[in-house]
Amino acid sequence: MKPNTILAAFFLMSGSAQVWAAPAPVSEAASSSQTLEERISQLESMMRTRNLLQAELQQQLNLLQEEVSQVRGVTEEQSYKLEKVLQRQRELYQEIENRVSQAYDQSKSTPATADVTPEQAFSSNLSENEAYDRTVNMIMKDKRYDAAIPEFQNFLQQYPNSVYVPNAHYWLGQLFLIKSDDAKAKSHFATVVDNFPESNKRPEAMLKLGTIMHKQGQAAEAKTLLNKLIKEYPSTTPAKLATERLAKM
Numbered sequence: 558m559k560p561n562t563i564l565a566a567f568f569l570m571s572g573s574a575q576v577w578a579a580p581a582p583v584s585e586a587a588s589s590s591q592t593l594e595e596r597i598s599q600l601e602s603m604m605r606t607r608n609l610l611q612a613e614l615q616q617q618l619n620l621l622q623e624e625v626s627q628v629r630g631v632t633e634e635q636s637y638k639l640e641k642v643l644q645r646q647r648e649l650y651q652e653i654e655n656r657v658s659q660a661y662d663q664s665k666s667t668p669a670t671a672d673v674t675p676e677q678a679f680s681s682n683l684s685e686n687e688a689y690d691r692t693v694n695m696i697m698k699d700k701r702y703d704a705a706i707p708e709f710q711n712f713l714q715q716y717p718n719s720v721y722v723p724n725a726h727y728w729l730g731q732l733f734l735i736k737s738d739d740a741k742a743k744s745h746f747a748t749v750v751d752n753f754p755e756s757n758k759r760p761e762a763m764l765k766l767g768t769i770m771h772k773q774g775q776a777a778e779a780k781t782l783l784n785k786l787i788k789e790y791p792s793t794t795p796a797k798l799a800t801e802r803l804a805k806m
Contacts, residue, residue, distance in 0.1 A: 723753035
């Protein structure tokens with residue numbers, strides 16, 4: 558082969574090699590571009606996941622806020638009902654005070670009907686609650702004060718462990734006050750004060766007992782008891798009345 562031909566062939570092959578080797582950088586760029594796309598895809602996936610989590614958390618927060626609102630509403634409703642009950646108790650207490658005074662005045666001029674007819678006695682099928690409510694209604698609704706005394710006494714015998722025992726003693730004390738029987742009234746009020754410290758009738762019983770003590774000449778004992786009432790039940794109506802009565806002693 559001639560030297561010129563060999564040299565031409567060499568240059569031709571060298572050129573071909575360069576042409577064939579040129580695409581290599583394109584392949585590397587493609588690989589680099591594909592990695593960037595993967596990263597972008599991962600970031601988008603992470604964003605979607607975060608958005609889903611945020612949406613879920615917001616939904617849970619909304620549910621919690623709704624539950625809190627419901628609980629707050631129930632609490633406010635219960636507070637309102639409790640205030641109504643307390644208001645009713647204060648009204649009943651004042652009503653009882655008025656009725657006791659009226660009954661005492663009427664008892665001087667009107668014969669009392671103390672007889673208990675068979676239908677007035679406790680029925681054997683009355684429950685504890687029914688028996689108590691029925692007897693209280695004899696005072697609050699029917700104004701049958703004398704007839705209520707044996708009914709409460711029967712209640713105490715029939716239900717000696719009832720939660721209404723202190724209430725029954727309190728009502729008997731009230732009824733005996735109407736009859737001007739201070740000794741029996743004092744005994745029943747003292748039972749409530751001494752034996753039932755958790756009873757809601759205890760403040761009223763302390764007030765009544767202190768009043769009777771003062772009436773009977775036990776001024777020192779009465780003041781001690783009324784001061785104890787004010788200390789133990791400072792925000793109650795009986796405590797306010799005790800303060801007024803102490804000021805007059």
